[in-house]
Amino acid sequence: MRARAGRTRRALVPSRSVWHACCVNGTSAFQSALYSHKHDEQETCMNPFDLKQLGLDVEYPYRQQYDNYIGGKWVPPVKGEYFENVSPINGQPFCRIPRSGADDIELALDAAHAVRRQWGKTSVAERANLLLAAADRMEKNLKLLAVAETIDNGKPLRETMAADLPLAIDHFRYFAGCIRAQEGGISEIDDNTVAYHFHEPLGVVGQIIPWNFPLLMAAWKLAPALAAGCCVVMKPAEQTPASVLVLMELIGDLFPAGTINIVNGFGKEAGEALATSKRIAKIAFTGSTPVGKHILRAAADSLIPSTVELGGKSPNIFFADVLDQDDAFLDKALEGLAMFALNQGEVCTCPSRILIQESIYERFIEKAVARVERIKSGHPLDLQTMIGAQASQQQLDKILSYIDIGRGEGAQCLTGGERAAPAADLGTGYYVKPTMLLGNNKMRVFQEEIFGPVASVMTFKDEQEAIELANDTFYGLGAGVWTRNGTRAYRMGREVEAGRVWTNCYHLYPAHAAFGGYKQSGIGRETHKMALSNYQQTKCLLVSYQAEALGFF
Incomplete structure (x- = not known):
């Protein structure tokens, strides 16, 4: 579940004339200055961040300017530089974020190292209780965090409230349970010699998170690291730097100062400094495959140690028997196909290659296109909206360029294929219609990760061809198999080269299911109790209880 962390899309602030303070009815006058529009009285357009008018009973979550969160305090960037943070909802800035560099990373590392021994020796019961307390606060403020995430990322509020935040909360609770249940080991070597095995924290770790699921990816990385007894220096993606700062305002005081440190900035400045630092014991990265390779070289x-969760081009395979009956299973399968538009397609496991058995293609694709065209675009803060805005202008441009590439290669556009304009007052936002392109697996749109609501459609004759097409990719992160035949489902699940194969489902991300890729989709696993081992090292204490010498010398 990743985006290309470390890519710049915002310039330095040219003027501070609009940065003034005043808050009325949960919406600041600052926002009104930035986002006011002249509308005809007959129009129904509204200020996109007027939460009360949108029917949201929550206070506006953001301040006008943030600093880095270091050592339990808000610390200005060393060079005093900030950049504008733009909301994809309307393409306008809504807060200012530190443009940090190597000096700021060093300050965060100082804070983390100052407390790492204290935190590492904290009992597992206390660590677990703090994770549970953090989860409780997040749950109490779920709507606030969900609104913050939607404004920062552009995804629909119905997703942040129903998926992103509940999953993030559950990951904190899950790893609280994992660390309480984790046990060491004892090996009896002989009657007088015993080997004790202890799990010890690595120490200070670096984490770089992406822009497609900012809060959920923060939870995926923070929860196991904190549970293991590590201190964290985290660099959010510059495209979505703000929602994790709202999270720190809510839960930061629960943990010893320096345990969690958040340093914002651009990838080539702050991210590079963190990844190449000699003061971290591990680097964890979620982002693009090219940047992941660079991270691995720096770690080497x-x-x-390093874990990298990278790109994907996931196949979603539909066998003929899905059409055997017009029932709930068929409805579920059609929803599973439309899942390529979830989170605007900005998901590393996006089912962006649709494989349909040729004997049912015409009948099935008609139903599939109709299902996709039912996806409701609209204001991301409207709970009826199903698809929101792409995370940045850069990403919007990339998606549209790939649609053009597909057409140039001879792909047939079955639906979509253009920008969306969900409302007059959102015209400067980054919206794309869900798009399906019919072609073949050799086309670039079938092989290269687009990271948007674009699915490439092809047919297959039989099970063997489905396997060959599914595996004909550099990636191996996720896959989907849809069939009423349980034996076939098992065979396909074992043959497809992917770290996770959803069977008769898609886009489920429970905390206790391992997540990670084959091939160029990454190294290591996130989530599940095995993620604890990413942040621990094993100490063997070999003890002799025998009084006599060995007799060698």
């Missing part, structure tokens, strides 16, 4: 140079 420092000789530290």
Whole structure:
């Protein structure tokens, strides 16, 4: 579940004339200055961030300017530089974020190292209780965090409230349980010699998170690291730097100062400084495959462990028997196909290659296109909206360029294929219609990760061809198999080269299911109790209880 962390899309602030303070009815006058529009009295357009008018009974979550969260305090960037943080909803800035560099990373590392021994020796019961307390606060403020995430990322509020935040909360609770249940080991070597095995924290770790699921990806990385007893220096993606700062305002005081440190900035400045630091014991990265390779080279140079969750081009395979009956299973399968538009397609496991058995293609694709065209575009803060805005202008441009590439390669556009304009007052936002392109697996739109609501459609004759087409990719993160035949489902699940194969479902991300990729989709696993091992090292204490010498010398 990742985006290309570390890519710049915002310039430095040219003027501070609009940055003034005043808050009325949960919406600041600052926003009114930025987002006011002249509308005809007959029009129904509204200020996109007027939460009360949108029917949201929650206070506006953001301040006008943030600093880095270091050592339990808000610390201005060393060079005093900030950049504008733009909301994809309307393409306008809504807060200012530190443009940090190597000096700021060093301050965060100082804070983390100052407390790492104290935190590492904290009992597992206390660590677990703090994770549970954090989850409780997040749950109490779920709507506030969900609104913050939607404004920062552009995804629909119905998703942040029903998926992103509940999953993030559950990950904190899950790893609280994991660390309480984790046990060491004892090996009896002989009557007088015993080997004890202890799990010890790595120490100070670096984490770089993406822009497609900012709060959920923060939870995926923070929860196991904190549970293991590690201190964290985290660099959010510059495209979505703000929602995690709202999270720190809510839960930061629960943990010892320096345990969690958030440093914002651009990838080539702050991200590079963190990834190449000799003061971290591990680097965890979620982002693009090219940047992931760079992260791995940096980790190799420092000789530290690393986990990288990278790109994907996931196949979603539909066998003929899905059409055997017009029932709930068929309805579920059609929803599973439309899942390529979830989170605007900005998901590393996006089912962006649709494989349909040729014997049912015409009948099935008619139903599939109709289902996709039912997806409701609209204001991301409207709970009826099903698809929101792409995360940045850069990403919007990339998606549209790939649609053009597909057409140039001879792909047939079955639906979509253009920008969306969900409302007059959102015309400067980053919206794309869900798009389906019919073609073949050799086309670039079938092989290259687009990271948007674009699915490439092809047919297959039989099970063997489905396997060959599914595996004909550099990636291996996710896949989907849809069939009423349980034996076939098992065979396909074992043959498809992917770290996770959803069977008769798609886009489920429970905390206790391992997540990670094959091939160029990454190294290591996130979520599940095995993620704890990413942040721990094993100490063997070999003890002899024998009084006599061995007799060698």
